[in-house]
Amino acid sequence: xxxxxxxxxxxxxxxxxxxxxxxxxxxxxxxxxxxxxxxxxxxxxxxxxxxxxxxxxxxxxxxxxxxxxxxxxxxxxxxxxxxxxxxxxxxxxxxxxxxxxxxxxxxxxxxxxxxxxxxxxxxxxxxxxxxxxxx
Amino acid sequence: xxxxxxxxxxxxxxxxxxxxxxxxxxxxxxxxxxxxxxxxxxxxxxxxxxxxxxxxxxxxxxxxxxxxxxxxxxxxxxxxxxxxxxxxxxxxxxxxxxxxxxxxxxxxxxxxxxxxxxxxxxxxxxxxxxxxxxxxxxxxx
Numbered sequence: 001x002x003x004x005x006x007x008x009x010x011x012x013x014x015x016x017x018x019x020x021x022x023x024x025x026x027x028x029x030x031x032x033x034x035x036x037x038x039x040x041x042x043x044x045x046x047x048x049x050x051x052x053x054x055x056x057x058x059x060x061x062x063x064x065x066x067x068x069x070x071x072x073x074x075x076x077x078x079x080x081x082x083x084x085x086x087x088x089x090x091x092x093x094x095x096x097x098x099x100x101x102x103x104x105x106x107x108x109x110x111x112x113x114x115x116x117x118x119x120x121x122x123x124x125x126x127x128x129x130x131x132x133x134x135x
Numbered sequence: 136x137x138x139x140x141x142x143x144x145x146x147x148x149x150x151x152x153x154x155x156x157x158x159x160x161x162x163x164x165x166x167x168x169x170x171x172x173x174x175x176x177x178x179x180x181x182x183x184x185x186x187x188x189x190x191x192x193x194x195x196x197x198x199x200x201x202x203x204x205x206x207x208x209x210x211x212x213x214x215x216x217x218x219x220x221x222x223x224x225x226x227x228x229x230x231x232x233x234x235x236x237x238x239x240x241x242x243x244x245x246x247x248x249x250x251x252x253x254x255x256x257x258x259x260x261x262x263x264x265x266x267x268x269x270x271x272x273x274x275x276x
Contacts, residue, residue: 016154017154017155018152018153018154018155018156018157018158019154021154021155021158022154022157022158022161025158025161025162026161029161029165045246045247045250045251046247046251047176047250047251047254048254048258049176049254049258050174050175050176051174051175051176051177052173052174053173053174053175062246099173099175102246103246104245104246104247105245105246105247106245106246107242107243107244107245107246108200108240108241108242108243108244108245108246108249109242109243111246111249112240112265112267113267115180115265116265116267118180119180119265124177124179125177125178125179125180126173126175126176126177126178127175127176127178127250128173128174128175129174129175129176129250130174131174
């Protein structure tokens with residue numbers, strides 16, 4: 001007599017799919033936030049004739065505590081030009097956008113060397129400011 | 136005979152769907168957060184050059200920015216009159232290289248003042264060139 005092997009069907013429980021997706025999403029959000037500068041505190045200055053800045057690989061922030069950040073990570077002004085150059089790589093002119101976000105009360109002795117470093121790295125500088133007509 | 140009302144009915148939302156609801160809520164807020172574009176002013180700066188160009192700078196218009204004042208070729212001007220006066224000076228210069236405006240800032244100039252002045256220079260048709268002071272270390276014997 002031939003005994004038939006009992007086959008059991010193994011399935012991933014579909015009930016947990018939502019929870020798995022939720023946890024994966026939280027994981028990637030935390031990873032992305034490490035390169036983000038949205039947690040930094042700064043108040044934009046006001047200017048006229050502003051336009052959409054577009055997408056950029058490099059974002060520099062000088063926050064209200066006078067600290068300098070490149071793509072969310074704190075950096076010294078001495079290493080800034082090289083780091084911008086590395087981040088921009090071989091991008092052609094016109095795509096080498098560098099977003100500069102400076103707190104409105106920061107003094108020239110702090111932000112001018114930053115602008116000089118962007119110029120030295122061959123970046124296309126965009127000052128992130130607020131429309132002066134906006135209340 | 137009196138019938139007793141059945142009060143054991145408990146209506147609960149299906150708990151198996153809460154994970155999916157949370158997932159969709161997070162996706163919604165992420166999309167909302169990521170579509171806020173930055174806006175700003177593009178600024179074309181000449182490539183940083185450490186060679187002194189005293190001769191050229193003497194021919195260009197010079198602007199000095201202080202905390203609460205602006206100097207145009209050494210003369211103090213108000214913010215209201217700065218742009219028309221600068222435009223009048225730039226309009227008589229036909230060559231693009233003469234439209235460079237040498238900007239020197241005092242150390243205590245706030246960024247808000249700096250961006251207000253440099254944006255007016257660009258709106259008047261000038262090209263901003265920064266004049267930075269070199270830091271030099273002097274060894275005292």
